[in-house]
Amino acid sequence: MPRFLSAEPDTRLLALPWDVSLADWPVEHLVALPRGISRHVVRFIRVGDSVYAAKEVVEHLAVHEYRLLSDLQRLGTPSVDPIAVISGRETPSGKPLDPILVTRHLQFSLPYRALFSSGVRHDTVLRLLDALVVLIARIHLLGFLWGDVSLSNVLFRRDAGEFAAYLVDAETGELHDRLSAGQREHELQIARTNLFGEFCDLEAGGLLDEALKPLTLVETIEARYRELWTELTAVEEFAGNELHRVESRVRRLNALGFDVAELDIETSPDGNSIRIQPKVVDAGHHSRRLLRLTGLDTEEHQARRLLNDLDTYRFRTGQWNVDQAVVAHKWLTDNFQAVVRLIPQELRAKRDLAQVFHEVLDYRWYASQREFREVPIAEAAMGYVKDVLIDLPDEDISADVAAADLGQSPVNPYDPSQGFDDDNGEQPYDPWEDDVEDEDLPAPFGGFDIDTLRAGKKG
Numbered sequence: 001m002p003r004f005l006s007a008e009p010d011t012r013l014l015a016l017p018w019d020v021s022l023a024d025w026p027v028e029h030l031v032a033l034p035r036g037i038s039r040h041v042v043r044f045i046r047v048g049d050s051v052y053a054a055k056e057v058v059e060h061l062a063v064h065e066y067r068l069l070s071d072l073q074r075l076g077t078p079s080v081d082p083i084a085v086i087s088g089r090e091t092p093s094g095k096p097l098d099p100i101l102v103t104r105h106l107q108f109s110l111p112y113r114a115l116f117s118s119g120v121r122h123d124t125v126l127r128l129l130d131a132l133v134v135l136i137a138r139i140h141l142l143g144f145l146w147g148d149v150s151l152s153n154v155l156f157r158r159d160a161g162e163f164a165a166y167l168v169d170a171e172t173g174e175l176h177d178r179l180s181a182g183q184r185e186h187e188l189q190i191a192r193t194n195l196f197g198e199f200c201d202l203e204a205g206g207l208l209d210e211a212l213k214p215l216t217l218v219e220t221i222e223a224r225y226r227e228l229w230t231e232l233t234a235v236e237e238f239a240g241n242e243l244h245r246v247e248s249r250v251r252r253l254n255a256l257g258f259d260v261a262e263l264d265i266e267t268s269p270d271g272n273s274i275r276i277q278p279k280v281v282d283a284g285h286h287s288r289r290l291l292r293l294t295g296l297d298t299e300e301h302q303a304r305r306l307l308n309d310l311d312t313y314r315f316r317t318g319q320w321n322v323d324q325a326v327v328a329h330k331w332l333t334d335n336f337q338a339v340v341r342l343i344p345q346e347l348r349a350k351r352d353l354a355q356v357f358h359e360v361l362d363y364r365w366y367a368s369q370r371e372f373r374e375v376p377i378a379e380a381a382m383g384y385v386k387d388v389l390i391d392l393p394d395e396d397i398s399a400d401v402a403a404a405d406l407g408q409s410p411v412n413p414y415d416p417s418q419g420f421d422d423d424n425g426e427q428p429y430d431p432w433e434d435d436v437e438d439e440d441l442p443a444p445f446g447g448f449d450i451d452t453l454r455a456g457k458k459g
């Protein structure tokens, strides 16, 4: 009789064929989705309308990973959600089988190979790397030593014009009170080796932009990590009359998506010099605010964009003095849900809805610039559906499109690690990638630029 370790058991899991080795599971339980390279047998399984990832792995590692993923979830780290460990498995003839760790399949997530195989532009690669760097710094702040940083062990999700990286494989992880410099150096060394190998592999497969060199990429990751770590933790000293530098530091950290939970400020006895060090910083400033106000659970950059739209809405409708929560509720129905209602049901698997809303805002801005008028949000949403969304590949990928999305046909659709029949398949085209270049243009409509507005209100 198999044993289930689970904090929130999904009883539908009980009926699965636990007495069969995972590699031999009948396909009726499986979903073919793209995934990274793995050491273990990993399969995506469908239970009712949920999709889970199942990994067959020895008992102590399965339990260790389950616990660590639970800790990471509790600490608010972007990582996959552990569901259960099923152990005590044996075949009908009594042969013991390794336990299976079940995690929730991360919706809309893209393993890096799926991203690269659809052709990634130079600056998109840099944004992917930044997402990885932020993830590493974030877990290090929590005292989590990953032990196996690699592209195969992260999943990417679109986050407005950026990407958010999620930790997927915690098997080698360790949670400490805090990490020493030596531990972090060791982590970087492992990261260097793994990532270099993965980039060389992409290069050999012709999937890496010619201008990008594996060694440079690895060095960039390391340099960006060190930069970010310094910004997050370094002690800064300055003269007593430069107090604005305290605020600048906090603002820079907020802009990076980190919260300053506590700032250690020391003043010299004569008051002439000040030392500051951010004590504990954790992430998700904007997404927490948006969640609190609207119940929308989004990525950080999406949240920032949606909050800007909310503040703009507040200004536009003259509701500066109305309670934030009340305005947020009206914004949700008037703007967000109004757009969502215009997205045909059959196109909703293409992007998550917060991302769609963000892209509609972009679309509206371009349309307004082109037509010298303020295009209403509903009109923009309809244009976006027609001009953009319809042609995008699905990212909430279902079984039949998964293989097509990779542009190749796998030898075994349930086990991508067995390679592909034909490596020269046609690459799917993502029209949205064509526009990212202009993403950093200033915000819409001079008068409604929220940063200017905020600055104006303060000054």
Ligand SMILES: Nc1ncnc2c1ncn2[C@@H]1O[C@H](COP(=O)(O)OP(=O)(O)O)[C@@H](O)[C@H]1O
Residues within 6 Å of the ligand: 034, 035, 036, 037, 038, 039, 040, 041, 042, 052, 053, 055, 080, 081, 103, 104, 105, 106, 109, 111, 152, 153, 154, 155, 168, 169, 170, 171
């Ligand atoms: N919960 C999940 N959601 C989406 N993809 C997943 C999930 N769990 C695993 N994967 C995919 O499976 C791959 C292998 O999983 P991983 O835990 O890294 O196995 P291994 O320990 O054998 O390396 C990952 O690279 C990822 O692409």
Ligand SMILES: [Mg+2]
Residues within 6 Å of the ligand: 037, 038, 039, 152, 153, 169
């Ligand atoms: Mg792995």
